[in-house]
Structures are given as structure tokens and as C-alpha cells.
Amino acid sequence: MKPSKSKIKIFFLGLFMLPLFLAVLFSLLKLWSPALLKFPNAIEIYADFFISLTDNSVLEAISSTARLVLISSLVSIILGILFSFLLNLNKWIWSIFEPTLDFLRSIPVTFFIPAFAVILGISSPNIIWILAAIPSSLLIIVNVLHGIKQQNLNRLHQYYLISGKKSKISAFIKVTFFEVLPYFIAGFKISLSYAIVIVTVLEYMQMGNETGLGTLVYNEMEQLNYKRVYSIIIIVGLIGYILNQLIGRISQKYGRF
């Protein structure tokens, strides 16, 4: 179904409002910040943003962060789906592991750093995506399990009747998978945002990585280069926005039911 003209207009208005909103924010920060800090104005920030897109160190950082987000997302998809279906094998397994899952969900991922630092070493390049994959997987597990619980049992029974089959595997492939898909996509969308936040924060903490957008923000801040700091923040926001739009499109196509 094609979007209406008014929806397209609102979409472009939203795109126009974003830089305007940021410009107001930057101007207010400049207004209230101590003169000593030499906060840049909005024009300087936008000029630097476009320059930064041609800067090799920024491009390298984008690629490094994107790689870590991608790895952690892929791992969380695999772990999320695998564990959800293992936990759903029967109600007893789910009941046994439910308290553990809820317990883990409440703990900020940064609290796991000491444990993983001991196992992998604080300078391990893998520590970031592993830590990012933990909450992302948990989010997918919770959503997929919810989807399985919400699935229409009448429809599942209908499959067995009209297909003339009894195989649970074929029922899973033909029915349950599609029933759960919207829940999986919703979980993945949130987990992706989590992954971006966690990866950049851990990079900022200079964990196991010498590059990445988080590391770059830290380094630029050390040098009081606020223009670049803001530019990188805009880049991180844009990456998140683009990924959200992408998942939104996938969700519209495959998860609209």
C-alpha cells in the first residue's frame, strides 16, 4: 500500500525539523556555557559534520562501530531465537528459567564488565560485542517467547487439519514462525538501539578498542574539540535513525499482521 501524500509531507517535515531542533539546542548550549569552553555555534557544527564525513578517522570509527553493532546483533538474533525455542520446549523449562531471565534483565550491562574482563581480558577486542549481545539477546528472547505465547492456537490447529499433517516441525516452519515474526522484529528493533548505545558507551570507556565512534568522542573531548564531538553525536543519531527506518520497512513488509 502506497503512503498518502499527507504522510509523505509529514515525513519530510519531520526530517526538516530534526536539524532545526538540534540547531536550537546547540545555540542554547552556547548561550549558557561558560565563554572559556568556547562552545561552537550551530553553523560551525553542521560545517564540521559534513567535513567529518570525509575524514578518514571518522569513517574508520563509523565502520568499526557498525561492525561491532552488526556482530552483536547477529549473535543476539542467533542466541535469542535459539534460547526462546529451547525455553519454549515445555512449560517447565520456561518456569525454571523465568526468574533467571528476569533477574538478568534488570542488571545494567556495564555491571558485567568485571566478569567478562576477567574471562576475556580488559583489552580483548571482543569484549564490546559480547557485552552488547547480552541485553540484546534477552530482549529478543522475551519478545519471541511472548509471541509464542500469543500465537493463535485455533490457527495452529487449522494448519494440522487442512494440511493433513501431524509434524510439529512443519507446523513451526509454516505457522509458528510467521506468527512470531512481528514479535521478533519488534524485539530486534529495540535490541538494535540497545546495541548501538552499549557499543558506543563501551568504546567511550576505552574498552578493548582503539577506534570506534565512542572512542573518538572521548579523544575529541580530551582535546576540547566540541565541534567534532557534536558531529559524531549527530552521526551516531543518524546511524540509529537509518537502522530504525530499515527495520521499520522490514516490519511493515513482514510483520504487519
Next chain:
Amino acid sequence: MGVILKNLTFQHTDSIHPIIENLNLEIKENETIALLGISGSGKSTLLNLISSFQKPDSGSIKLVNIDKSEVSYIRQSAMDMLFPWLTVKENIEFALKERNQLDSGAKERLVSLIKILGLTEKVNKKRYPTELSGGEKKRLSFACGLSYSPKLILLDEAFTGIDFSLKWELWSFLRAEIKRTKATAILVTHDFDEAIFLADRIVFFNSKKQIDSKEVNVNKTDIIDIEKSVSEPSFIKTKGETLKIYKEINEAL
């Protein structure tokens, strides 16, 4: 015999009394019966048991000359029967594809089924079930449920919530299909006209077990026009008798 139910008992886990208790019922091959009774009397539960959706606590269900794969269950909620991720055409072809029976003959039959049910435009435009109106969803659910020419058709208030013209259209269609495939059918309904028009026999249910069985004597083969059939003296007589028994049962409760 088509379906034989012996001493059937079933109790829901959250209920203190069985909803079906020691029910005995025999449905002949090619026979259509209607189950009439107040809500909560166990009519839909009986269909769930026959279709193996639920298992009886005791008693037996025997399908004679009917394989379990030849059962169709058309429900009140069309979306319970449809796969929203498939297009209208894919939904209609789904059963036959799963059974590896989608040959050219079957395709031809499906084309005529689609035409009769007025779904050609939706098929051509590759619409999804969620893009259809309530009536169109209902038609599609009939197309899906009857696409594989089932030998036992279970209908659980399948005509509820649709306008009269579509209801009458679907009644005629169903009757023609039952006649063509020589199927046995069990329909749960609250509509006396529907029961009399479609069924050979009406079985009355109270909250515990089958209470009375009534033969419907309407010469169905001669009546194609529903408007004409409802004004037939035999139809009016049967409706009066049905109403009387129904009232007696409810007053006895």
C-alpha cells in the same frame, strides 16, 4: 455410519462440572446435523473434540470411512482459519499444496470455487486477508475449508456476523458442496432457519448432554431459492416444532 460418539465426557480444567457428560450420538455418512442449544451447552466443545483440538476425558469418537485428514473445521472467526502472511490465492491453495494435490484439475476446481465465492478480483490483485472486508474474509474461510473436498465438515457458528444476502449465498454454496462431495456435516448454530435449511436432523443440547433429536423433513433437493423455501409449509411447520422443543429444553433447565 459417519461419526460415532460413545459415552463422551469432557470437563474444562477451570470448570467444576463436565460440559459434556456421557454423550452418545451417531451421525450417518452423508448426513448433515445441526446442533442447537444455549451458549455454554458444549456444542462448540463437541466440535473441538471431534476435530481433535481437545481430547475427551473419557469415551470415544470414531470416524467411520472418514480419514482424520479429511476433516474441515470452519469457525465463527474467519481469521482463526486464515494465514495473514499469505495472499488470498495462497490461502486457498495452501491445503492442496501441503497435501501435494495441487494438479491442473485441482487448480481448475479452485478457479471455479474462487469465482463462485466472488473472490476473483481479490485473487488477481494479490490481496492479503487483512485487506478484505468481514464478508470477504468469511467467503475466503469457506474457500479454504472446502478447497480439499473434505469428507467431514464441522461448522461452528460459521454464518454468524454476516449480512443476510451473504448468509443465504453461503448456505446455498455449502449445500451444493456437501451434495457434490457427499460429505458429512455437523453445524453448530443458534439460527433455526440455518439449521432447517442445511440439516437433515437437528440435535438439541442442554448444558449437560444431548437431550432430544429431531428429524427435519424439508425436501431440500427441490428447494434452491431460500426465499421460496422459507415460505414452504413444511419449512414453517418444522420451524414451529423446532422452536417448541427448544423452548421446552430451556424451560426444563
